[in-house]
Amino acid sequence: MSPVPAFRRPVSGFTLLEIMVVLLILSFLVTFLITGGMDIFRTADRAETENRIHQLASMIETWRTREGQYPDDRLPPGLAGNTVNASSEALFLAFFDPGYRGQRPDPDWLVNTDRDETIKNHTILDSRELFEIGDAWGNPIAYFESLHYTDGVQSLRAGVDGEEGGDLWEQEVRARQDQRTGAWENEGGFQLISAGPDGAFGTEDDIANFGR
Ligand SMILES: [Ca+2]
Ligand SMILES: [Ca+2]
Numbered sequence: 001m002s003p004v005p006a007f008r009r010p011v012s013g014f015t016l017l018e019i020m021v022v023l024l025i026l027s028f029l030v031t032f033l034i035t036g037g038m039d040i041f042r043t044a045d046r047a048e049t050e051n052r053i054h055q056l057a058s059m060i061e062t063w064r065t066r067e068g069q070y071p072d073d074r075l076p077p078g079l080a081g082n083t084v085n086a087s088s089e090a091l092f093l094a095f096f097d098p099g100y101r102g103q104r105p106d107p108d109w110l111v112n113t114d115r116d117e118t119i120k121n122h123t124i125l126d127s128r129e130l131f132e133i134g135d136a137w138g139n140p141i142a143y144f145e146s147l148h149y150t151d152g153v154q155s156l157r158a159g160v161d162g163e164e165g166g167d168l169w170e171q172e173v174r175a176r177q178d179q180r181t182g183a184w185e186n187e188g189g190f191q192l193i194s195a196g197p198d199g200a201f202g203t204e205d206d207i208a209n210f211g212r
């Protein structure tokens with residue numbers, strides 16, 4: 001009677017169990033690397049947006065020193081075909097005006113989530129695009145000048161994946177008040193607000209030039 005080769009190991013290669021263990025370890029590793037990598041990107045985008053808002057705030061103060069008032073958060077009448085993104089576009093026009101001699105935001109920050117243009121070029125850029133000043137996720141940064149805190153809502157086109165044609169929608173954004181006291185944040189100054197990584201204004205992850 002010939003012996004039954006039940007427990008004979010294959011001559012070469014791995015058993016099914018060994019292969020499954022290796023695959024399992026690999027899948028853990030890949031998951032760990034992907035989530036860890038995404039966390040790193042998220043942290044970097046947040047730091048980049050905080051830096052932009054910090055620099056913008058400083059440029060707005062310089063503007064005020066030079067011009068005697070903060071940049072308007074409204075567009076001149078008749079300049080744009082819509083009111084979407086108007087405050088961020090107004091800030092863009094102010095800083096990129098050919099007559100302005102102060103420091104300007106980095107052109108790499110510019111986005112145009114509502115894809116509008118002006119009839120003629122009003123800026124130092126070789127473009128008629130009515131840009132907004134964007135955060136690291138490609139969404140426009142909302143700008144409120146304190147004279148207009150009480151004017152009600154702004155409409156901003158923002159969302160996930162920003163300018164990459166992702167899931168964008170028009171959002172109503174208001175100047176922020178302290179939740180406890182009801183006082184305007186940065187009363188007498190201005191507010192800069194990014195929708196943060198979730199692309200939605202008014203949620204916990206928003207980034208602003210004032211404490212929340
Ligand atoms: Ca625009
Ligand atoms: Ca948000």
